[in-house]
Amino acid sequence: MLEFDGLYKTYGDNAVLRGVGFAVPEGSMFGFCGANGAGKTTTMRIAMGLARADAGEVRWRGRPLDEAARRRIGYMPEERGLYPKMKVGEQVAYFARLHGLDTAAATRASDEWVDRLGLGERRGDRVEKLSLGNQQRVQLAAALVSRPEVLILDEPFSGLDPVGVDSLAEALLEQCRAGVPVLFSSHQLDLVERLCDSVGILARGRMVAAGTVEELRRREAGRLLRVVVP
Ligand code: ATP
Numbered sequence: 001m002l003e004f005d006g007l008y009k010t011y012g013d014n015a016v017l018r019g020v021g022f023a024v025p026e027g028s029m030f031g032f033c034g035a036n037g038a039g040k041t042t043t044m045r046i047a048m049g050l051a052r053a054d055a056g057e058v059r060w061r062g063r064p065l066d067e068a069a070r071r072r073i074g075y076m077p078e079e080r081g082l083y084p085k086m087k088v089g090e091q092v093a094y095f096a097r098l099h100g101l102d103t104a105a106a107t108r109a110s111d112e113w114v115d116r117l118g119l120g121e122r123r124g125d126r127v128e129k130l131s132l133g134n135q136q137r138v139q140l141a142a143a144l145v146s147r148p149e150v151l152i153l154d155e156p157f158s159g160l161d162p163v164g165v166d167s168l169a170e171a172l173l174e175q176c177r178a179g180v181p182v183l184f185s186s187h188q189l190d191l192v193e194r195l196c197d198s199v200g201i202l203a204r205g206r207m208v209a210a211g212t213v214e215e216l217r218r219r220e221a222g223r224l225l226r227v228v229v230p
Contacts, residue, residue, distance in 0.1 A: 001025050002047075002150055002181045006056035009042055009205075016042050017053070018205040024181040024198075029172065031192035031213075032185040034202035040185040041078050043202070044152050048075050060150060071099055074148030076156050080139050084128035089114055091127055092141045099146030106145075113141040118167055133164035140168060144175070151175055153184040157191055169195055 002024040009017040016039045024030040032040050045051040047058045049070055057064045060073075082091060089110050096106035114123050117137045122130060127138060136159065143151060151172070157165055172182050173195065186192055192199055193213045200210040209216055 001059075001061065002183065003059045004043065004047070004056075005059065007043060007046060007053045007058070008055040009039070009046065009051065009053055016205050017046075017056075020056070020202065020205065020207055022200045022207055022210050024183050026181050027176055027179045028197040029176050029182045029184075029195050031196035031199045032183060032202065033187070033189075033192060033199060034185075038202040039205045040202055041154055044075075044154050044183070044185065047152055048073065050077075072146070072149045074143035074146065074151045074153075076139050076143045076151075076153040078154040080135065082127045082135060082138060082142075084126065086127055087124055088119055088127060088130070088138055089123040091138055092145050095142035096145040101146065109145045109147075110141075113145045117141050117144075117171060132159045133161055136160055136164065136168070140171060144171070149180065151180055151182045151184075153182070155186060156184050157186055157188060165191065 004023070005021050007017045007020040020039065020043055022030070032043070034040055042051055046053045047065060049065070049067065059065065060069050063069070083094075086094065092114055093106040093110035096109045097103065101109060111123075114120060117140060119134060119137055119141065122134060127135060130138065136156065140156065143153065156168060156172075160168060169191070172184070176182050196213065198210065198212050199216055201208050201216070209219070211219075
């Protein structure tokens with residue numbers, strides 16, 4: 001279980017997170033929804049150690065995340081962190097090495113994931129030559145290449161065409177089936193409904209609803225779902 005427990009974060013006088021808590025069981029997909037500025041990115045950055053919570057913690061399998069545990073998380077940041085001049089294969093191998101694989105293992109893992117995400121023919125192309133959708137696939141390959149125990153993805157579907165959405169969705173479902181908990185933020189309700197076991201809705205730093213999509217629709221929160229996920 002990946003657990004977010006009582007997270008608080010204030011920037012200046014802006015109370016960005018005000019007690020955010022939810023859990024993502026192993027092998028399930030959690031859709032993290034909410035209007036722009038609700039605090040989704042901040043929540044995920046805290047999990048990754050890129051921002052520090054004022055209070056609360058994030059736990060994986062019952063233990064607070066530390067640097068070693070974070071190396072076992074595949075993370076796709078909102079600002080995509082690719083090097084435009086690197087070749088696709090090199091870029092993915094580079095991320096594998098960051099996660100501790102040696103050069104030979106990193107190259108093998110890169111080859112595998114570049115193929116699995118349908119980028120085999122682009123392996124030798126510079127990242128900057130790729131369409132936005134394909135760059136997103138490179139970013140996902142970078143997140144998957146170290147065989148992460150957990151996936152945390154910030155708006156992974158934004159900017160993808162329908163084919164890109166389907167192949168990304170399939171890759172994430174495959175991870176889920178293998179037991180990986182997947183947390184992703186999105187503004188696309190149709191996708192969240194299609195893919196997620198549960199959904200959490202953040203509004204101004206508070207979790208205002210959480211449950212399965214059906215539960216949220218049935219309850220008052222269905223209204224919220226329509227409001228925050230246009
Ligand atoms: P979006 O859907 O637009 O990405 P979000 O739900 O991910 O929104 P956050 O990016 O977490 O929201 O931002 C929440 C609030 O925190 C915003 O008001 C933002 O301006 C503020 N914020 C985030 N990071 C910082 C920072 N480093 N310094 C100051 N304010 C910040």
